[in-house]
Amino acid sequence: MEAVVAILLWDEPGRGLQTLLVQRAEREGDPWSGQIGLPGGRVKQGAETPRTALHREVDEEVGITLEEVGVELGSLSVGHPMRRLEMKVQPWVYGLMIKPSVSIGPEIAGSFWVNLAELPLKMKMSEITVRHKPWSVESFVVDGKIVWGFTYRVLTELLPILEISL
Numbered sequence: 152m153e154a155v156v157a158i159l160l161w162d163e164p165g166r167g168l169q170t171l172l173v174q175r176a177e178r179e180g181d182p183w184s185g186q187i188g189l190p191g192g193r194v195k196q197g198a199e200t201p202r203t204a205l206h207r208e209v210d211e212e213v214g215i216t217l218e219e220v221g222v223e224l225g226s227l228s229v230g231h232p233m234r235r236l237e238m239k240v241q242p243w244v245y246g247l248m249i250k251p252s253v254s255i256g257p258e259i260a261g262s263f264w265v266n267l268a269e270l271p272l273k274m275k276m277s278e279i280t281v282r283h284k285p286w287s288v289e290s291f292v293v294d295g296k297i298v299w300g301f302t303y304r305v306l307t308e309l310l311p312i313l314e315i316s317l
Contacts, residue, residue, distance in 0.1 A: 154240045155205040156191030158309060159221065161247045161264070168313060169264040170306075171253065172298065173212060176260045185260070187298045189242065189305065190215075192258075205243055213262055214254030221245035227308050232301040242305045265293050270306060271317050 159171045170189075177185045192208040194201050206217050215221075227242040253262050270291050277290040277297045290299040291306065298306065310317055 152238045153194040153196065153201065154192055154238065155194060155201050155208065156189035156240060156242050156305070157205055157209050157217070158189060158227070158242055158244045158305065159209075159215070159247055160224070160244065160267075161250050163250070163264075163266075166266060168267045170267055171213065171262055172265055172293070172296075172302070173255070173259045174261045174263075174296065176258055178258075186300070186302075187293075187296050188302045190259075190262075191240075201241055202243075211256045212259050214256070215251045217245060220247050220249055220251050222248065227305060230301050230304060240301065244309070263294065263296075265291075265298075267306075267310065267313060268315055270310060271315065274317065 161169045163169050172187050173190050175184060175186050175188060190209045190212045191205060194204040199207070209215050209217055222245060224244040224246050227244065230240050230242070231238055232240055255262055273291045273293055275290060275292055276287050277292060277299060279286050279288055279297060279299060288299040290297045290303055307317060
């Protein structure tokens with residue numbers, strides 16, 4: 152399975168570089184139900200390119216039309232959420248020319264902007280429960296929300312590129 156996620160960078164005047172995170176809606180059978188992540192989703196194999204899928208998913212999930220407000224800056228390392236090697240997720244980085252208004256779709260419970268320079272101060276070990284098992288994980292805790300797993304790995308790859316030390 153192939154999927155894509157978007158790291159949307161907005162340089163907030165006087166506040167610095169921000170990125171948009173989403174909280175997934177609680178859904179039965181969704182392994183990422185309720186978790187914090189980046190907007191994105193599955194590529195429809197044979198029907199669309201990864202870039203087309205990314206643009207579609209960002210529009211569906213947060214109502215942002217990347218062609219209108221974003222400039223593609225490049226990609227980060229392909230990852231394997233939950234260490235499942237058959238699942239490949241490609242993160243794409245976009246610079247935003249304006250701060251877009253966000254209108255969340257049905258798969259998303261909420262969204263929030265995070266100041267990237269402040270993330271290193273929010274790094275800590277967190278206790279989470281996955282499939283009824285407790286885990287201790289490296290995370291960022293942002294306004295009480297735990298950012299861990301694949302999204303945590305993507306952000307920790309991004310920060311040094313932006314010259315933000317962990």
